[in-house]
Amino acid sequence: MKKCIFCGKTETDFDKNNIFTEEHIIPQSLGNETLKLFNVCKRCNSGLGTYVDNYFVNNMFVKMIRQNLGLKGQSGVIPNAFTEGKNKDGHRIRVDENFHPTLVPHIEQSGNTIKINAPSKKTAKKMIQKKFSRLNIPEK
Numbered sequence: 001m002k003k004c005i006f007c008g009k010t011e012t013d014f015d016k017n018n019i020f021t022e023e024h025i026i027p028q029s030l031g032n033e034t035l036k037l038f039n040v041c042k043r044c045n046s047g048l049g050t051y052v053d054n055y056f057v058n059n060m061f062v063k064m065i066r067q068n069l070g071l072k073g074q075s076g077v078i079p080n081a082f083t084e085g086k087n088k089d090g091h092r093i094r095v096d097e098n099f100h101p102t103l104v105p106h107i108e109q110s111g112n113t114i115k116i117n118a119p120s121k122k123t124a125k126k127m128i129q130k131k132f133s134r135l136n137i138p139e140k
């Protein structure tokens with residue numbers, strides 16, 4: 001009888017939502033299509049995906065290798081290891097697929113002065129409302 005190598009449960013122990021699934025020994029997003037185990041239950045496989053594979057394949061250095069080799073993730077997109085960073089002023093920047101950087105909207109507070117960097121007045125207004133709400137300051 002088949003037994004999950006992680007939790008030790010067999011098919012007779014499973015509820016209808018837990019079944020045996022394909023476990024890729026090396027994550028699929030690293031190009032592994034053939035090295036698989038078939039004695040891992042869906043629940044354990046999901047936990048591995050969330051708590052192990054996800055952190056590993058999204059590590060910046062692993063992403064750089066995936067990007068360099070053109071290894072697509074499950075979404076079919078080649079990852080960009082440099083999607084987010086900081087500029088010389090310490091502000092967060094994002095980079096799109098064409099490597100065009102944009103400043104991540106943010107609020108700077110220095111004493112009674114608040115400086116907002118946002119892509120539109122509408123976004124800036126929402127950001128300031130949220131900031132005032134957190135500080136318990138009436139909007140007007």
Ligand SMILES: [Zn+2]
Binds near residue numbers: 007
């Ligand atoms: Zn299991």
